[in-house]
Amino acid sequence: MLPFKKPIRTAVAFLAAVMAGKGVAAQDATGTLHFKDAQITINKNIYGHFAEHLGTCIYGGFFVGDTSRIPNTEGLRNDVVEALKKLKVPQLRWPGGCFADTYHWKDGVGDRKKRPTIVNTWWGGVTEDNSFGTHDFLNLCERIGASPYLAGNVGSGSVQELSDWVQYVNFDGTSPMSKWREENGRKQAWDVQYWGVGNEAWGCGGNMTAEYYANEYRKYATFMNNYSKKSRLFRIASGANSGDLHWTEVLMRDIPNHMLEGVALHHYSVIDWDKKGSATGFTEVQYAATMRQAWKMEELVTKHSAIMDKYDPKKRVALVVDEWGGWYDVEPGTNPGFLFQQNTIRDAVLAGLTLNIFNNHADRVRMANLAQAINVLQAVILTNGAKMVLTPTYHVMEMYNVHQDATLIPITLKSPDYILGKDTVPAVSVSASKNAAGKVAVSLTNVDPKKTQLISIKLEGMSLKQVSGRILTSANLQDYNGFDTPDKIRPVVFNGAQLKGDQLEVKLPPASVVVLSLQ
Structure with a gap:
């Protein structure tokens, strides 16, 4: 068995455990979305x-x-x-x-x-x-x-x-x-x-x-x-x-x-x-x-x-x-x-x-x-x-x-690093955009396979009231969709984000990808 394998759980059960904060060390990342500087189209x-x-x-x-x-x-x-x-x-x-x-x-x-x-x-x-x-x-x-x-x-x-x-x-x-x-x-x-x-x-x-x-x-x-x-x-x-x-x-x-x-x-x-x-x-x-x-x-x-x-x-x-x-x-x-x-x-x-x-x-x-x-x-x-x-x-x-x-919303981001041996990568990656209808999308990845990221993003220049999202993750890095288990990994509803005034706060589980919709 690989040394990094965790006990096998479903993606939903795993996500619930992470969001409850069970046995997961958390790190902080901060950033600012600059809505006033949004000019470039994401082709x-x-x-x-x-x-x-x-x-x-x-x-x-x-x-x-x-x-x-x-x-x-x-x-x-x-x-x-x-x-x-x-x-x-x-x-x-x-x-x-x-x-x-x-x-x-x-x-x-x-x-x-x-x-x-x-x-x-x-x-x-x-x-x-x-x-x-x-x-x-x-x-x-x-x-x-x-x-x-x-x-x-x-x-x-x-x-x-x-x-x-x-x-x-x-x-x-x-x-x-x-x-x-x-x-x-x-x-x-x-x-x-x-x-x-x-x-x-x-x-x-x-x-x-x-x-x-x-x-x-x-x-x-x-x-x-x-x-x-x-x-x-x-x-x-x-x-x-x-x-x-x-x-x-x-x-x-x-x-x-x-x-x-x-x-x-x-x-x-x-x-x-x-x-x-x-x-x-x-x-x-x-x-x-x-x-x-x-x-x-x-x-x-x-x-x-x-x-x-x-x-x-x-x-x-x-x-x-x-x-x-x-x-x-x-x-x-x-x-x-x-x-x-x-x-x-x-x-x-x-x-x-x-x-x-x-x-x-x-x-x-x-x-x-x-x-x-x-x-x-x-x-x-x-x-x-x-x-x-x-x-x-x-x-x-x-x-x-x-x-x-959609129109790219520039972001400044300060992220902790994921470090293992000689390899160092920013743990958090984010991009954001606004479509023609004014809906904002924020996509986030947590590269770190062990630590939850607590992310606080300031919404500079725009007032948003609602947030919803989906997440893709699983219990093990090595999990995949096989021909006999085609739906083992699939997007599910994500409830780990909330708006507090001009702040978007996200609790991002290990090794996960999240896309949020804000309006």
Whole structure:
């Protein structure tokens, strides 16, 4: 048994014990919400997701084919579609990832029986039959109400290939590509706005230098024509690997602002790339190390933004964190190339902490993509045949979607630290927003797995009378929703917050995520 395991209790019973103050040491955190300084919009695209041809993310996850006994519409799983609608997914990235720079989109349109196969050399060496292609993905996005984000092939593709793809999906006039689209069953163009110009060009996308890639980007971007009368193309450059500040410096210096709408950044909360550790059988030491890596996002966003500010003081170019999340060892007995891992309370706290960082940097971070949507890495949905599970991360993303396109309320916060060995992380993370109707949302995470946080937040410049909320927590950090226990972890009503004049007081249980609604 792991040394950090507590006696097993239900989440509700555990929460009741914590709120009653039984056997839990408490710490104090203080802060101020500055309502008068609320000006910046939290772009809904911060809450985006990622779907790669990797493991069972696409096949068995999103897509089962129209002959499957699993309820589907044109091959897309009905249960998955409904779950993603509830999540209010703003945008979805496809087809990769590393897979994108080996993917040739023309292989995935037209008669499925005539489509060529390829070997997915990046993920498991399996045969990709191209039965899920451009039409399927863009129709999926329409069904769930998400904007598509297409990742173009720069690594093994050509300028002509990417230019043709833009024309195929966006041009409503007469052209070879639009005619082909109509022959394949779609008359009206989809009007795809978001485009990635390659992926991880420093690694699987071509092992390029920053200087070389900047020139390649300029060439490819030049031939991506803007056919739409409604929206301008939003071109996203393949960005830095975590702390590679030189990469961002070169892109911002060498690519003219008028050719660039977004610069990507990838960062995973990995303890050790050679020994990532179990997704469920981890110790508190491993938990603390993961939280330290998650909190590093604050440093990365700050430093990369500072470089972007130097070249783009008006903040026209967005920082796009289009791959983020926890990455652990695969589940025992599964294909190592499929990256299938379970999802625990650790992942819920990681998600809450990261989303608060993105919200609080909404002036520059205007788009992000959790990796990945289904059955891969920090997934929001897991499937096994006809069974489907919503993970703790799903519930955090659903709770936090109240921030989408709301106005950020700046906060100053003084938090105690969670310290274990060499790892130190602020115990409390908070972000807040106000929507068009005047309702205020405050999201809080307690990283500390043992101590309750007593939080006092001054409401500066606004009078609020009512507070309600939901909480996600469980008795053990290692708890997860299994296929036989799909509702073990779910949001429940939170009664640990109260308003006292201009003070919001919150009693935040260990390892928990809370979203409050105030009006």
